[in-house]
Amino acid sequence: GAGVSQSPSNKVTEKGKDVELRCDPISGHTALYWYRQSLGQGLEFLIYFQGNSAPDKSGLPSDRFSAERTGGSVSTLTIQRTQQEDSAVYLCASSHPTTGELFFGEGSRLTVL
Amino acid sequence: AQSVAQPEDQVNVAEGNPLTVKCTYSVSGNPYLFWYVQYPNRGLQFLLKYITGDNLVKGSYGFEAEFNKSQTSFHLKKPSALVSDSALYFCAVSPLSGTYKYIFGTGTRLKVLA
Structure with missing residues (x-):
């Protein structure tokens, strides 16, 4: 596809369940980011992948959060034992190494009941 | 500490009037600067960027920014x-x-009134 694709677009889950959010970046973009946005607020950095380098996980809020990027392309953000405070929109973005600007997906809206 | 400030949570402007959305930063060196726009229930879209050169940068939808x-x-x-x-x-x-x-600012909501 032409843009960054995220799925699901909406996810409602019960407290304590695990969820997986998927991001398919733009082809050729070596950098991939996950951000969290709560209620139309600013962006909270979660994790960054660049090529085959070790990811920067410094923004993950707890050990319940993890992310993988397989084959330098698709990424999955996993939240274990979800809590109500995890409710937010999770945004994925990718960028080309030479241009700098981020291309965002439409986001995955997570609601934890 | 490095930071970006958008001092106005909301800006209201009448349709047809000029608009300004403010941004200041505190970053060492010569950073790249960007503006993104987010429409309701959508992801962020790139508007424009400054890397070097002319201080006035033109971007999408008629927007420009001055470094x-x-x-x-x-x-x-x-x-x-x-x-x-x-x-x-x-x-x-x-x-x-x-x-x-x-480093992202906290965002400014722009309302253009008809």
Whole structure:
């Protein structure tokens, strides 16, 4: 596809369940980011992948959060034992190494009941 | 600490009037500067960026931004606002030297009134 694709677009889950959010970046973009946005607020950095380098996980809020990027392309953000405070929109973005600007997906809206 | 400030949570402007959305930054060196726009229930869209060169940068949808190094500002402007410009606007900074941790402002909600 032409843009960054995220799925699901909406996810409602019960407290304590695990969820997986998927991001398919733009082809050729070596950098991939996950951000969290709560209620139309600013962006909270979660994790960054660049090529085959070790990811920067410094923004993950707890050990319940993890992310993988397989084959330098698709990424999955996993939240274990979800809590109500995890409710937010999770945004994925990718960028080309030479241009700098981020291309965002439409986001995955997570609601934890 | 490196930071980006958008001092106004909301800006209201009448349709047809010029608009300005403010952004200042505190980053060492010569950073890359960006503006993104977010329409309701959508992801962020890239508007424009400054890397080097002319201080006035033109971007999508008629927007432009002026880089002012002495004031460490990168204000977003448009000569004539449209109702369809109503959205949430984010300023972002990417420090140079190969770092990737974009620093985003908290966003400014722009409301253009008909």
